[in-house]
Amino acid sequence: MVHAQFVIKGFHSHTFLATSLLNMHANLGSIVDSNKVFDTLTKHNQVSWNAIISGFTLNGLHLESFDHFLQMKNEGIRPNIYTIISISKAVGQFGDMDKGKEVQSVSLELGVESDVQVGTAPIDRQEALELYVRMRHNNIKSDVYTYCSIFNATADFKYLHFGKEVHGMVLKSSRDMMVISVCNATVDAYAKCGAPEYRKKSFYEMEERDMVSWTTLMREEGFRPNQFTFSSVLVSYSRLCFLEYGQQIHGLLCKAGLDKDKCIKNALVDIYAKCGSVNEAKKVFERIFEWISNPDTVSWTAMISGYAQHGLRGCRSTL
Known part of the structure; x- marks a missing residue:
């Protein structure tokens, strides 16, 4: 319905809005529609290239992601750190050393090879x-x-x-x-x-x-660490973007029966949001309503910041 209104109102020629539509389809798992929107753009910029590359990676089409990365370079569009993060995840999944070297070469040119997010793109x-x-x-x-x-x-x-x-x-x-x-x-x-x-x-x-x-x-x-120890550790992990360690702590919290503590919940929302796992952050946030009554200002701020950090909208209407 949104896409139909988009076309009716003539927004398909607007690069910024079309890129948002492209992102919407990719996040919903409809990469075919996402690619169609990309192909209809009269002009591709860095943002639209990043969106389609990220979309292919998100939907497990890693080779297509790499092909578009090459096309982006061939068209003279300079990649940035967001391009490198997405394409690093894709290359890591099909384990091609030569393609990895090519991405690393671009990272060196851009001077982003030491960035934490680039260095820890999951494989x-x-x-x-x-x-x-x-x-x-x-x-x-x-x-x-x-x-x-x-x-x-x-x-x-x-x-x-x-x-x-x-x-x-x-x-x-x-x-x-x-x-x-x-x-x-x-x-x-x-x-x-x-x-x-x-x-x-x-x-x-x-x-x-x-x-x-x-x-x-x-x-x-x-x-046996208590909720204050766990909370402090989660804060440390969130600053370092150590999502995997945060997930391990989450598991330990559940086993220790501390996962319903409000401070712990807030820390979990924060680490998942900052590490890019917004869906997991939302799940933890929603459980606060079930187990603790109402989230406090810290909970809301962590969730809103997570959405804002990743360019997303849609926090609960009860705000």
Whole structure:
């Protein structure tokens, strides 16, 4: 109905409005209609290219996403950080090293290769390990984001021996690799692989520790964090955009029976919204009505900020 009114009123020639319509179809899973809107645009700009690339990635059409990325460059439209984030997710899914190098080359040209969101664009865990092995064989230097991803994958599959080898590579590399995020990922991997002696050794060798470091150790030592500990950790994760760790904390909260606490709910809304998982943020927000009566100002602000940050509209009409 919206699309029909859009055409009737002659808005199809308006690039900005047409791009919004394109986004709507993509978010609703109708990528065919999204692509039709894109093709009808008389002029493509950076925003419309980003919208269609993101739409293909969102709907699992990763090769189409990469093809449009190449077309965007061929038409002389300069990619930006949002392009790189979307296309990195797509390339990560089909695990093509050559395509990955091409995206990395563009990232270097743009100077965004060190951005957290670019560095942590999600890829399949098994593919991450395979790609890392191929990187080593091709003498491609690993960075902080590579090591964090590999340790996370190692923890998921409980590949202790592999994790020890990667840890050795980190220790042999420059001190620039010994940042707190890599150290935390190392400790977490050893913990999940059932190697407490290596976990403790890695923890006590850390030159710097944050809330994430201490909470990981507490959990493995059997100490029971309370809602204030969890809330503080979630705030830390949201600032670092560590969605996966936030999800793990959410699981622990449910097991501990603390997931209905208002402070916890607010922190969960905040981390999901800031990490780009707006749908999950909304689910947590909606449960506040069911379990705690009414959300407070903090809850509303976190949810509204999440919508605004990602260019979305539609918070509950009860506001």
